[in-house]
Amino acid sequence: YQYNNRYAGDQVFRITLTNDTEVQALKKILGLIKVDFWQPISASLIHSNSTVDVHVKRNDIQHLHARLKLERIKFRMLIFDLQKEIEKQTGYPSSRKRR
């Protein structure tokens, strides 16, 4: 596996914010869970009527899922399994040789 399979089970959430209450709630949630911001690049840039893409480690997925549900914040999965997507992006060296 590429990167020693470190991204297996990690996911990318797309969270949709419609008002400032949700913005504050999400900032609070993301203050507790270590995520990798994809877009925007930091929590300080989160604003209402926008989407937030975050890379979530597999051990934090349930927690983030539950908290978003609790706060009734809309979200969907952009990438279900990051490791698989990484393998697909460049194909493993052996497939490259095949190419």
Next chain:
Amino acid sequence: SESQYDYEVYHSLEEIQNWMFEMNRSHPELVTMLSLGKSYEGRQLYVLQLGKRNLPPKKSVWIDCGIHAREWIGPAFCQWFVKEALSSYKYDSVMTQLLNHLDFFIMPVFNVDGYRFSWNTDRFWRKTRSKNHKFHCRGVDANRNWKVKWGNVGASSHPCDDTYCGPFPESEPEVKAVAKFLRKHKKHMKAYISIHAYAQMLLYPYSYKYEPIPNFNCVESAAQSAVTALYSAYGVRYRYGPAATTLYVSSGSSIDWAYRNGIPYAFAFELRDTGHFGFLLPESLIKPTCTETLKAVKAIALGLLKKC
């Protein structure tokens, strides 16, 4: 060799650098390879100068790719641009005109240490790889490290943040080397273009404030013609406008620095996509993404040959 090089896959830093040597070797009439200095980890900062050799010095365009390590489509585009420029010289009238009247300075991998780290260790690394003697976190956001409103809004002063601006402006040898080169060539440098991902936008100054730039009309029309050209390829729509209002406010960015240092046209492309694959844009999308972006860059460059 050149004919076997696959521009529709992502390449390691070593492959890209070997490819640059090959481009320099096989196109002596149009290509010169430069090194601007060394990165934090001691890697060469290579640039390819493209353009017909003639005197006096010509108007110049700078294109850098890969300021943020995980945005792999950037380096892929820089290589695509060089390949298309060289293969279509004398066959495509526009590219022939551009290479006869402009010099292009292409930096396929700005953040060489970060790219290598993203290729081998952490796919989603963004920053450089400099060390901070007080914190265990490494790296500076090379697009927050330029001496323009440095360390201000939209940048972080915490070394562990992804938007860390660094201990001082141009603290990163990569940024310092490019800034020094652009300062040296300032007289002839008419456009600065920086390739990023993902948002599908074409941004121009300012990032750090909402005030419009003095030559707003000319820059806006150049941006409009660029995104129109881009759209003509596959119908992909890019938003365009001042970075502060179109994306978000941030300080210490390269396009603001370039503009404030006298380069009249400064753009940052945020290439595909808008989040479906994000940084993991598949290799199957390298060709369409680079084809449409090339049209946009040619439109911007052509605009430099006309009066605005």
